[in-house]
Amino acid sequence: MECNTTFSSEVLVVLTGEPKWGGAMTSKPVTDWKTDYDILDSDYVADPYPVWDDLREQCPIAHSDRWGGSWLPTKYSDITRIAHDHQHFSSRDVGVLSFTDEERPPPPIEIPLPPIDADQPVHTWTRRLLLPWFSHNRVDQYEQYTRDLCNQLIDGFIAEGRADAAGQYARQIPVRVIALILGVPGEMADTFTGWVQDVLEFAHDQARSSAATDNITNYLFGQLEDRRANPGDDLISDLLHAEVEGEEISDLQIMGMAALTLIAGVDTTWSSIGSAMLHLATHPRDVDRLIAEPELMPSAIEELLRAYSPVTMARIAVDDIEVAGCPMKAGDKVLMNFPAANRDPEVFDRPDEVILDRAQNRHLAFGVGIHRCAGSNLARMELRVSIEEWIKRIPSFRLADNAEVTWAGGQVRGPRTVPVTF
Numbered sequence: 001m002e003c004n005t006t007f008s009s010e011v012l013v014v015l016t017g018e019p020k021w022g023g024a025m026t027s028k029p030v031t032d033w034k035t036d037y038d039i040l041d042s043d044y045v046a047d048p049y050p051v052w053d054d055l056r057e058q059c060p061i062a063h064s065d066r067w068g069g070s071w072l073p074t075k076y077s078d079i080t081r082i083a084h085d086h087q088h089f090s091s092r093d094v095g096v097l098s099f100t101d102e103e104r105p106p107p108p109i110e111i112p113l114p115p116i117d118a119d120q121p122v123h124t125w126t127r128r129l130l131l132p133w134f135s136h137n138r139v140d141q142y143e144q145y146t147r148d149l150c151n152q153l154i155d156g157f158i159a160e161g162r163a164d165a166a167g168q169y170a171r172q173i174p175v176r177v178i179a180l181i182l183g184v185p186g187e188m189a190d191t192f193t194g195w196v197q198d199v200l201e202f203a204h205d206q207a208r209s210s211a212a213t214d215n216i217t218n219y220l221f222g223q224l225e226d227r228r229a230n231p232g233d234d235l236i237s238d239l240l241h242a243e244v245e246g247e248e249i250s251d252l253q254i255m256g257m258a259a260l261t262l263i264a265g266v267d268t269t270w271s272s273i274g275s276a277m278l279h280l281a282t283h284p285r286d287v288d289r290l291i292a293e294p295e296l297m298p299s300a301i302e303e304l305l306r307a308y309s310p311v312t313m314a315r316i317a318v319d320d321i322e323v324a325g326c327p328m329k330a331g332d333k334v335l336m337n338f339p340a341a342n343r344d345p346e347v348f349d350r351p352d353e354v355i356l357d358r359a360q361n362r363h364l365a366f367g368v369g370i371h372r373c374a375g376s377n378l379a380r381m382e383l384r385v386s387i388e389e390w391i392k393r394i395p396s397f398r399l400a401d402n403a404e405v406t407w408a409g410g411q412v413r414g415p416r417t418v419p420v421t422f
């Protein structure tokens with residue numbers, strides 16, 4: 001599809017290589033999603049699916065100058081192709097928003113977050129160091145802790161007959177499990193969550209996201225010092241003793257891997273659990289079915305991940321390259337719209353329906369290719385256990401007021417407030 005023929009002159013500036021940033025970071029309403037989408041538009045954040053359906057039909061790879069300029073593929077085939085082509089699409093800048101040096105001065109030290117923002121060869125060895133911490137065996141060891149945690153949270157509100165299933169439940173779970181893995185105090189959960197939220201949800205707010213990055217960095221460097229003196233059975237201690245080809249790894253790389261674990265392991269799973277709770281609160285028959293047929297849980301988890309995928313990443317085109325008729329220039333940003341791929345009717349029958357026993361479900365919620373999520377076993381366990389414990393204790397619940405549901409979007413999309421009664 002030659003959708004670039006419909007580009008406005010503003011978009012052609014990008015294609016001719018002139019400055020990409022020309023006051024496009026405004027909040028003016030979107031009139032043409034093909035050439036001027038805004039991933040932070042509040043209606044889009046709350047319900048992006050109709051936009052993706054239209055784009056898939058009319059212009060499967062859209063373009064916008066907003067937020068530093070990017071391409072937005074919407075088809076499973078294009079997104080899969082780009083994700084697999086790590087030679088031509090680098091992960092050196094995976095943030096969905098871009099800023100010029102004037103808008104966001106670079107930090108004194110560039111903080112790496114390997115393996116997610118690394119290309120090969122750094123990607124290979126940093127990923128290899130993290131993977132054992134999220135193996136099936138390890139994740140089994142975190143399950144009872146997660147189950148107990150869910151029950152403590154439910155104990156805190158069950159007598160009220162109402163709760164915010166996002167704020168009081170979903171938000172509280174992943175951060176505490178990640179704290180356990182990193183060997184940092186669970187009592188600091190709210191602080192960690194705030195930092196991660198500032199980095200991801202408030203990435204457009206320069207002061208807020210920079211301060212949070214500094215806080216995470218300083219805190220984790222302190223933890224490295226502490227763990228040198230008092231090693232424990234945790235990821236940071238493990239990385240301090242790791243060697244790659246006989247060499248120790250630098251403190252900066254260790255800190256970066258620990259920071260990624262925190263950033264990647266909190267908001268993502270919190271958003272998935274929150275979306276699952278919202279779905280169940282509005283589809284009581286699905287709750288009844290899960291209670292009556294618990295063997296459906298594994299396929300139900302995959303289906304909830306597919307239908308409400310939270311994560312969009314970015315790639316940078318290494319050279320000029322054409323994808324599905326769209327002429328991308330070296331340095332262009334492409335948004336890996338995994339959530340849109342998962343609603344592509346060419347791949348998923350009745351994509352907008354949640355079918356708990358869907359048989360064919362090769363969804364891309366965890367990405368695909370060399371950067372596929374390293375924490376997927378953990379995410380699946382947390383999602384399963386949080387639903388199992390909730391429906392065991394609160395088998396009948398409803399969304400209290402749809403108007404009170406709020407959303408966060410951008411890099412990670414998920415509900416932030418889900419008021420339920422039971």
Ligand code: HEM
Nearest residue numbers: 115116261264265268269272313366367371373374375379
């Ligand atoms: C439902 C929850 C989650 C979702 C939907 C999710 C999604 C993703 C996606 C889409 C990617 C691919 C990035 C890319 O292609 O650029 C990714 C990578 C990654 N995720 Fe997750 N994630 C989740 C939970 C977690 C958890 C709990 C952890 C644990 C710390 C984690 C750690 C990672 C890491 C380390 C990477 C980088 C892998 C690499 O670059 O090789 N994620 N995740």
